[in-house]
Amino acid sequence: xxxxxxxxxxxxxxxxxxxxxxxxTGEKGxxxxxxxxxxxxxxxxxxxxxxxxDMGWTHAHNQARLMVEKLPWVxxxxxxxxPEGDTLSTIERMxxxxxxxxxxxxxxxxxxxxxxxxxxxxxxxxxxxxxxxRAPNVATYxxxxxxxxxxxxxxxxxxxxxxxIGYVGAFPIPEVKRHxxxxxxxxxxxxxxxxxxxxxxxxxxDPPAATEATMALIDEGCDxxxxxxxxxxxxxxxxxxxxxxxxxxxxxxxxxxxxxxxxQLVHWDVFYLRFxxxxxxxxxxxxxxxxxxxxxxxxxxxxxxxxxxGMPVNPAWIGRLGDTHDLVLKRLEQMKxxxxxxDPFTGPLYDRKGNLVLPAGAxxxxxxxxxxxxxxxGVVGPWPNEP
Amino acid sequence: MELQTFIIDTLSRALAYGTPLLLGTLGxxxxxxxxxxxxxxxxxxxxxxxxxxxTTYATGNPFLGVLAAAIVGGSASxxxxxxxxxIKTNIQVVSGLAITFFxxxxxxxxxxxxxxxxxxxxxxxxxxxxxxxxxxLGPIFSGQSVLVYIxxxxxxxxxxxxxxxxxxxxxxxxxxxxxxxxxxxVNTSLVRYLCVLTGGVLAGIGGAYxxxxxxxxxxxxxxxxxxxxxxxxxxxxxxxxxxxxxGSYLFGSLFYLSFKLxxxxxxxxxxxxxxxxxxxxxxxxxxxxxxxxxxxxPAALGLPYNREEK
Numbered sequence: 001x002x003x004x005x006x007x008x009x010x011x012x013x014x015x016x017x018x019x020x021x022x023x024x025t026g027e028k029g030x031x032x033x034x035x036x037x038x039x040x041x042x043x044x045x046x047x048x049x050x051x052x053x054d055m056g057w058t059h060a061h062n063q064a065r066l067m068v069e070k071l072p073w074v075x076x077x078x079x080x081x082x083p084e085g086d087t088l089s090t091i092e093r094m095x096x097x098x099x100x101x102x103x104x105x106x107x108x109x110x111x112x113x114x115x116x117x118x119x120x121x122x123x124x125x126x127x128x129x130x131x132x133x134r135a136p137n138v139a140t141y142x143x144x145x146x147x148x149x150x151x152x153x154x155x156x157x158x159x160x161x162x163x164x165i166g167y168v169g170a171f172p173i174p175e176v177k178r179h180x181x182x183x184x185x186x187x188x189x190x191x192x193x194x195x196x197x198x199x200x201x202x203x204x205x206d207p208p209a210a211t212e213a214t215m216a217l218i219d220e221g222c223d224x225x226x227x228x229x230x231x232x233x234x235x236x237x238x239x240x241x242x243x244x245x246x247x248x249x250x251x252x253x254x255x256x257x258x259x260x261x262x263x264q265l266v267h268w269d270v271f272y273l274r275f276x277x278x279x280x281x282x283x284x285x286x287x288x289x290x291x292x293x294x295x296x297x298x299x300x301x302x303x304x305x306x307x308x309x310g311m312p313v314n315p316a317w318i319g320r321l322g323d324t325h326d327l328v329l330k331r332l333e334q335m336k337x338x339x340x341x342x343d344p345f346t347g348p349l350y351d352r353k354g355n356l357v358l359p360a361g362a363x364x365x366x367x368x369x370x371x372x373x374x375x376x377x378g379v380v381g382p383w384p385n386e387p
Numbered sequence: 388m389e390l391q392t393f394i395i396d397t398l399s400r401a402l403a404y405g406t407p408l409l410l411g412t413l414g415x416x417x418x419x420x421x422x423x424x425x426x427x428x429x430x431x432x433x434x435x436x437x438x439x440x441x442t443t444y445a446t447g448n449p450f451l452g453v454l455a456a457a458i459v460g461g462s463a464s465x466x467x468x469x470x471x472x473x474i475k476t477n478i479q480v481v482s483g484l485a486i487t488f489f490x491x492x493x494x495x496x497x498x499x500x501x502x503x504x505x506x507x508x509x510x511x512x513x514x515x516x517x518x519x520x521x522x523x524l525g526p527i528f529s530g531q532s533v534l535v536y537i538x539x540x541x542x543x544x545x546x547x548x549x550x551x552x553x554x555x556x557x558x559x560x561x562x563x564x565x566x567x568x569x570x571x572x573v574n575t576s577l578v579r580y581l582c583v584l585t586g587g588v589l590a591g592i593g594g595a596y597x598x599x600x601x602x603x604x605x606x607x608x609x610x611x612x613x614x615x616x617x618x619x620x621x622x623x624x625x626x627x628x629x630x631x632x633x634g635s636y637l638f639g640s641l642f643y644l645s646f647k648l649x650x651x652x653x654x655x656x657x658x659x660x661x662x663x664x665x666x667x668x669x670x671x672x673x674x675x676x677x678x679x680x681x682x683x684x685p686a687a688l689g690l691p692y693n694r695e696e697k
Contacts, residue, residue, distance in 0.1 A: 208611060
């Protein structure tokens with residue numbers, strides 16, 4: 001009797017672990033069987049840092065993957081919530097067991113692992129998002145929001161009554177600092193005395209931390225909110241307390257239609273489709289990616305202004321924005337212009353300590369933006385690695 | 388005045404963030420007091436969070452959501468009870484961890500369609516002009532969810548039961564010396580089952596508070612390790628429901644302050660405090676036998692009781 005019990009017990013336990021692990025590591029996308037077998041099929045692997053349902057970064061990459069998969073000559077698989085230390089082994093598995101031809105590693109922390117894997121598999125094409133290390137078979141790509149953050153900053157500057165705007169940031173790294181600076185430059189253009197108060201939560205995904213950080217900013221007197229992290233927490237907490245906010249990454253309009261003013265949207269599919277098209281036609285191969293550093297802005301169509309595709313500003317807020325609404329649309333057109341006739345990082349620009357960081361008339365180049373560490377005038381709060 | 392606002396802000400956030408911790412800890416205290424270590428709190432919490440969210444979303448009734456969370460959390464804990472009490476294997480750690488893995492994984496898959504959906508119904512908020520007129524305490528307590536009050540009441544009731552009633556003696560003796568308790572006619576298995584169930588139900592409700600009230604939405608993995616903080620808090624509060632009350636709000640204050648004081652103080656300093664204090668508590672417990680006996684580490688914690696062997 002006891003033995004039988006024990007046996008059933010161990011069996012149940014094994015099942016629990018198994019289902020838990022299988023679910024936790026995420027199923028693989030079912031390979032699509034399509035077209036005549038003789039046709040050339042490119043198998044693409046995506047490595048994600050978070051869960052695909054995070055409403056942020058990983059979710060957006062996965063939406064793009066689903067669009068890519070509609071191509072008849074593409075098959076995709078993915079692995080979600082991959083720890084940075086497992087980059088190499090995950091890529092190995094995708095190449096050796098799943099026979100992937102192309103691997104996209106979609107987080108900054110995968111950088112070194114990707115380069116290691118690229119050395120080991122010189123014939124496989126890889127592309128790493130948001131990094132700066134390349135190899136003959138590794139390209140880098142990024143869709144950057146700083147221009148969109150600037151536009152949202154213009155709106156935030158017009159909306160604040162207390163002159164204090166709250167910003168919840170994930171980590172004090174150049175990418176987030178670039179966003180905050182662009183946002184602050186926008187705020188100050190409309191409202192020269194307003195401040196942008198920053199709090200860091202030390203995680204891309206931590207809803208309770210984002211909640212308490214937002215509450216701390218509310219207690220500080222902030223009345224408009226923006227953020228760079230991977231959940232819709234800030235939007236929800238701001239709305240619960242009656243404050244407007246800007247969505248980030250995924251369409252967050254539905255999370256709070258009354259309080260989301262606008263936001264940043266990404267279209268990773270623009271890059272993936274372009275890149276895979278060039279791979280398919282043979283223009284890009286495992287020997288010529290060393291100098292391919294794709295940087296998608298408004299002009300390229302990789303990013304969009306709004307909290308919902310096709311809606312740059314929430315109609316409920318247009319009236320309250322007044323003249324700023326026209327300014328936003330004007331700047332949007334200027335940045336979408338093929339000549340990019342406007343950019344927020346144009347000199348003269350001073351950091352918050354009063355140092356000149358960009359001389360009059362100069363425009364910040366790519367390297368400057370990628371390694372940005374200074375804090376714009378108007379930023380209030382801790383700023384690690386401030387020069 | 389500035390200081391008063393500061394204290395009010397902090398304590399009011401401590402109540403809001405500390406409530407799921409308190410609920411989970413109260414349950415784990417009962418579980419461990421009866422001699423069963425359940426490391427599945429994180430799993431039961433997230434199962435409760437998901438069940439609570441879905442039920443509230445579907446029915447529009449947040450109380451039904453809390454009820455569903457309690458049932459789901461309780462059911463999950465029964466798996467653990469079965470292993471640690473009926474089968475009597477020395478695998479309490481493993482089956483607890485299994486529940487955590489299982490809960491996180493299952494809700495991750497089932498919850499995919501529920502991400503980012505807004506919740507219209509929420510639990511009633513306690514607040515009245517009279518309450519707000521009380522200095523300091525008024526602003527801290529008004530505007531809090533009804534679950535905040537319920538959890539405080541529960542802490543008092545559970546403390547009373549544990550230390551002032553014969554039921555409490557049965558529970559504690561099951562965790563201290565199940566053999567002696569058995570000899571005295573206590574049904575050890577039943578006591579342990581009920582205590583594990585209490586733990587599951589409360590963890591489930593704690594999860595529901597997170598998804599229905601604290602941040603009314605569902606996100607995969609939204610408990611982000613709160614279940615593990617609960618395990619730490621159980622030790623930190625020396626298995627005492629009243630100390631759990633203080634501990635939860637202390638941890639809550641520290642969490643809020645790590646953001647509030649960020650311009651002046653490295654947030655990591657405050658973030659590590661809960662863990663640091665728990666380690667200190669452990670050190671204190673192991674300093675001397677007297678401490679160990681006085682402060683109530685259940686002597687038979689994690690040990691199965693096998694009647695036939697005696």
